[in-house]
Amino acid sequence: MHIRDLPHPDPGFPDVRTGGAFLLWLYKQQLGGQFKALLWGLVNFGAIASFPLPVGLAVQAVVDRDGGRLALSGGLVVVLGALIALGGTMLHRAAVTNWITTVARMQQLLARKTTELGSAMTRRVAAGEIVAVSTGDLEKIGWFVEAISRFGAAAVTAVGVSLALVVRQPQLGVLVALGVPVLALAVLPLLPPATRRADAQREKAGRATELASDTVAGLRVLRGIGGEELFLGRYRSASQEVREAAVRSARMWALISAVQVVLPGLLLIAVVWYGARLALDGAVAVGELVTIYSAVTFLLFPLRHFEEIAQAFSFARPSAKRTARVLAQSRPADGRTSGHGAAPTGDLHDPVSGLTAPAGRLTAVVCGDPDAAGRLAERLGGHPPQTDEDGTDRVEGTAPPSVVLGGAPLDDLPRDAARRAVLVQDKDPMLLSGTLGELLDVPSSGQVPAAEALDAAQCADVLTALAQASVDDSDDPMRTHITERGRSLSGGQRQRLALARSLVTDPEVLVLDEPTSAVDAHTEARIADGLRKIRTGRTTVVLTSSPLLLDRADQVAFLRDGTVVAEATHRELLHGHPAYRAVVTRETDTEPALRAGRVDRIDQPHRTHRIDQIEETA
Template identity: 60%
Template sequence: MPLTTLPLPDPGSPDLSSPLAFLRWLGRSQRRGQVLATCWCVLEMGCMAALPVAVGRGVQAAVDHDTGGIWRAGALAVVLAALQSVGTVLLHRQAVWNWITAAAHVRQLVARQASRLGGGLSSRIATGEIVAVGSGDVEKIGWYVELLARVRGAVLVWLGVSAVVLVRHPLLGTVVLLGVPVLAASVWPLLGPFERRYAEQRALGGKATELAADTVAGLRVLRGIGGEELFLERYRAASQQVRGAAVRAARIWSLMQAQQILLPGLFVVVVTWYGAELAADGRLGIGELIAVYGATAFLAAPLRILGEAAHAWSVARVSAGRATRVLALTRTAADATLDAVLSRPERADLHDPATGLTARAGRLTAVVCGDPDVAGRLAARLGGHVPLAEGEQPQPAVRLGGTPLDSVPLTEARAAVLVHDKEPVLLSGTLAELLDVPGAGRIEIADALAAARADDVLDALVDGSPECAGDAMRARITERGRSLSGGQRQRLALARSLVADPPVLVMDEPTSAVDAHTETRIAAGLRKLRGDRTTVVFATSPLLLDQADTVVLLRDGRVTATGTHRELLTGDPHYRAVVTRGEDADATDATGPAGRADAADSTVPADSAAAAPRTPKEAACRSSEG
């Protein structure tokens, strides 16, 4: 049995016309596994059915005092037992393989659909429904797909046993041939009620999951208003509804289970009683009676598989219906312009309706925000597909060229807008592996490293990796770049983002860990390298802000001023207070009109303000340079 790498390279396009069609498509997608499982099932059950024949021949040989016949029957029984053991092991392995593959297949389809729909998925279907499909439903579907092969094997063996008995004893063969379908059909009247009750249980379970997710998301707010007990009672009531529905479904299932034991048992008793009468009249030998009894008793195994398949069909049909509802969702008509926007995203403006921030296409936009936490969250939002934090209220989606990013497939959104984290992670490996990222190919690695001013970083890597023989690209980076300083890690991560050359690049304080002299050179290199691309930089450094085409000031979550760095420095007291690390913005506003007028009168020249040190580190650095 070959190993299969998961996830699958291509999960394919499922048939979503109906739950049954979807289940059939899943079965066809693993034809080889289904055929192998059917063969092993036939081997296992065929040997199981033939074993009573060997025992019956041995008993008949003992009655006839045939020593050779006893040995032959014993040898046959040993061979059949060995083959049955082999078939059992191989069937179990293949059945588990089929189950896991089918479940993983469905889970991958659901994950692909969630990625394709993005944040718009939760607005079209309840969160609890998605969680239920991705967890419990895929297991039920996998169980049914795995059972298909065993059902085929059981039917084939039953037909074989019926044919043999029919040839030897037509009346008994007819009873065996017709009795199994009648017993199997006896369970079907219970399937409808069970399926309805199980569907009710799954629906209530999805609502309870959704309620739990909403409660956890708003836990901080609930604690603030003392609403924990209220939502606890709601969840307790929902949980009890799920429990009640599960008990009602279990009652029907227990009745089905009892029926699967009682009716085959009665069938065996009736056939064996009739066979005993034939043996008493001399029309049937003792050995043949044992073989008939064994064959009849064996039929309980196919009946058990058919009953299990009936149960699996009931739950899989409900689960497949839920899965097809998720997989059948399509993007809205408003997404018709996606291809046009994503084909040339560098020509599309990036706009955030929640803050009013607009980054013009092909320009370097700097965003000044006094709260670094707010800046970090906004930077993440500009990339789209950002989950809500605990207690955070949903906000309008960020738009690229008028298209909501959360309606764009995740891979396409991240290819169009790359968010450079404030604290990026460097994985262990060589420098060449670190910089081997998907990109447009427009920017060479050497140019990116030069723009990030990483010359000293290359020297440090070469010194720390004697095995690289002086080639910095072969130098190894330790886990998370621990052998490098914070500024060196920051510059390597910046070079990696520049090599990726995304149409829209969002950076949050990309030079916070470097000195002022290096920052000035990085700012100039960044502007040169990203000249015709859309770039958004969250920063408060005058050295970066002075290179921006447009500077946007954010206050209380909204854009309050827009202009160049020098214009805002002379015309907006709040901007000046944030950038020059002077008087707090709120204190500045509290001085009133007179205070603002005084501040305006005492404004320092723009050139000196732009060059003012922003931190004690920068002041010390400039002092040493002087």
């Protein structure tokens, strides 16, 4: 494959059982490129290995004063030099192509996995690990995959030179043939400790990267509480640990390099000393001794490739293990049915919690535990809790059953069909950088215009602010650029734009996890009315404890310990279910269960405001 043909039409489905299996799969995916690199490597290394022959002929021709043989040796030098230049150039091109195409394949696999899991990716794999995999790990794996062909060419050439020496000069050839494998294997005892030190370095580097990523993401909050110096000290300490681990790793690799220099040097001294004695005895001609010396010098070249492949493998093995672990994340069945038919319709039922959201109605869910609400929202979207390779829930110890939509388990649906059917907006939605028009340009049914979605999400003030910030003086908010993660907006503005984006999509089932937690009560009431109006005839599930949203829902389900314990309207549950009332009204144990007139004042709930709510109100 050529670089100009990237990206790959189909990156394939990797073998992610182990890191080694993943490396083997990558190698098999580009056998043509590996074979091409091997051939050009044999041309390059074979020409280099043959160079001692004309050099020895030239020396012997000078000793014998033979001009014809001197001219012949000169011609051979020119031909071999051209082959070395051609082979080296083409080997470099083939090796770099293998490297880039391997990295590109892994990038496409990671991108596909990210789109498959969506926000569930960072819930299952730490953000720092994903960053480490998508940057340094891909480079290390690519290095190992491309180095295999060069090492193979060097090894084949080394074996050929050793056999030629045995045939040409058995006395010296046997010494060389026995000495080279010993030199190559001499560093093997040093590789395990070197690998352990390299693994420790990468582990510390991954933690430092994750710490830096989390710090940058929460920089705004850190500044608000004056925690910059605290986290700076933590990162400084983590970076120093990485530096110390890198120094320890470098010392071991320096020792391996020293061994690869000292031992071959001793072999070369032994060959020269023994060859000189043979030359003095007349058993070996001077030119032949020069040829043997040059051939032994060449054999030091494959030893350097042995060191490189050992180092590349020690770096690539843990990187491949991490990459395979990320790529192994998936939906339990990932679609047992085939085809691209219409998404199913009907009631949404979760067998784990017992929750049933009737089709075409607005259902509110009260959990009391934000983490439990997040897990429920993830499960309703077809992303159950993290499971082992056999599909067993790591927490519960059993295989989690699939959510059912209209009688069809989501796990049985192809990914695209499941996504068309159910859309989940979590409590911290992501806004990518770009214009507002690009933000709302998402796959949709086409039934909900962007203007209606923005109006339902109460984004009028957001549009005004974006129009004033327009860089081209067009006063068109749709052309205004939004920074990464929407950091140029307040928390409430980000939340409302994300809600508008979800409404534009207009899925059959929309699951919203705390969609109004960062807005004031008046805006929340208008959003509740707009949401109910624009989602008429569509199934909507809202996980919230806000009385304003609960009062406008067709039905409310109350979950305790992850199971539905009560279902009714908000007012019915408020009057008849003390546990529900305690969660919604934030009553403590010291407060009476009911106060005079308390349950009727649902439009003025007791709420715990977040920092973003304060900023929104300001």
